[in-house]
Amino acid sequence: MSERSPRPARKEIILLTIAAILVVGQTYIVISLFAPMAVDFARPAASLAVTVTVFGIPYAFAGLLAGPLADVWGAKKVIVLSLVASALTTLIVAVAPGFAMLILLRALQGFTAGFFAAPVFTYIARDLHEEVRAFATTAIQAGALASAVLMQLFGQVIEVRLGWRFAFFIPAPVILGLALAAERLLARSSGAAERHVGKALLALPDLLLQWRLLALYGAALTLLGGFVAVLSGLSLYGPQDLRADPTRLFLVRASALPVMLAVPFLVLRLGRLSLRARIFSGLGLSALSLAVTALAAEQTWALAGGLAACVAGILIAAPAIVQGVAQAAPESSGAAVSIYAFTIFLGASLGPQFAALLAPTGMVGLLLSVATLLAVGSLFGVIGAKTTKQS
Known part of the structure; x- marks a missing residue:
């Protein structure tokens, strides 16, 4: 492993965080464009939701290949090849001549991203x-989370x-x-192995047989799954006055942006804690904040504060989970981390369905x-990181 000093890494971290906002943000940017795209393609606005799905599925499966590569x-x-390909596919999406071609190009864009x-x-x-x-790690994941707000x-x-x-042109x-x-x-990269791509891909099923890794992936599934479920619930059956005012709804979603900027610096101080402590405290904070928010679920201020605290907890736990995954499979860390990336995106994809399933229970439910899901995730994380020493 290369020994790099902390100072030169600043430019690398800034570069990768900006890239995360722009690349991951391509998932969400179409949400704010549904209405004008629907007019252009003479389609109902609701039908444009498929442009998110057809991006997300190839994105998730490409991530499984990316780690072994x-x-x-x-x-x-x-990283460089992905950015070059993403630039080209993003440009091509901008010139989609019809709805069917838009769907195809969004799938290609998701695959490259x-x-x-x-x-x-x-x-x-x-x-x-x-x-x-x-x-x-926290800065990159904060950028990815922030992209949902910033790119819209x-x-x-x-x-x-x-x-x-x-x-898309810009x-x-x-x-x-x-x-x-x-x-x-x-x-x-110092860790590239002298082996065939096929052998690297064969490492994926072997990793899924390690129960500690499975526990960490279970914790990862709750990270974005819970966050996206709450965002979806706000749109579907949040307080009526909030849903009737798009500007207020957007501001509630954006309330977590200051937290996303601040938590990476907090994590520097938390780095001395064990992986178990960071996962448990992070997901525990997220679970507790949402449970408390349920007591005032009709109040905009409570929802904004609860969402911000939930994001803070996620960003505390996420880098510890990534570290645990990478350390549990040192010879195939890329493959192990690719399953982690797949898992968190799978959770994000399931979030809206989870919210829709719980619609009869309302925002409190x-x-x-x-909150319960995140609490279970914290326990999975503790089990998975139990014997994983901090690097």
Whole structure:
């Protein structure tokens, strides 16, 4: 493992965080563009929701391939190739001539974007100095979470001024510029193995036989699953006055942005704690905050505060889970982390269905159910990280 000093890593962390916002944010940017795209393609606005699904499924499965490729080729190479390919597919989406072609191009865009996250986590685990790994992981995941708000806001502003196609035209060259910067700034990965890609892919099922890793993946499933479920519940059956005011609803969602900026710096101080302590305290904080919020589920201020505290807990637990996964499979850390990336995105995909299933229970029932889910996740994390020593 390369020994890098903390200072030079700053530029790398900033670069990868911006890339996470732009690349992962392509999942969500279409949500703010449903109405104008529906007009352009003469389709009902509700039918545009499929553009999120067809992006997400290839994204998740590409992530499973990306980790083993990072083990063989090195994380840097996969990151750069993913950014170049994502820039091209984002540009092509902007010129989609019809609805059917839009669906196809969004699937291709999701596939190329899916090769980004797992190699980034692998790069952090192998090629950044141990003193900055927790901070870097938290910053990347905060960027990915923030992209759900930031990229929707970006799409909304650009669409009004230039049209929805420019919401894809503008990020494309920026992502390409990030690829060139990554080629220059990122270190050549030290952990690349001299083995065939096929052998690296065969490591995936073997990893799923390790019960400690399965426990960590179970904890990871709750991270974005619970967060997205609450966001979906706010839109589906949150307080009526909140749902009737899109601006207020957006501000509640955006209430967690300051937390996303602050928590990575807090994690620097928490780095001395064991992985078990960070996972338990993080997911425990998220669970407790939502349980308390359920007592005032009709109050906008309570929902905003509860959501912010929930995000803080997720960002405390997430880097510890990633560290535990990477350390539990040191010879196949890329493959192990790719399953982690797949798992958190699977959780995000299941979140809306979880919220819809609990619609009869209302917002109180949803908050208490997600709190329970996160509490169970914290126990899974403690079990999985029990004998995993901190790096």
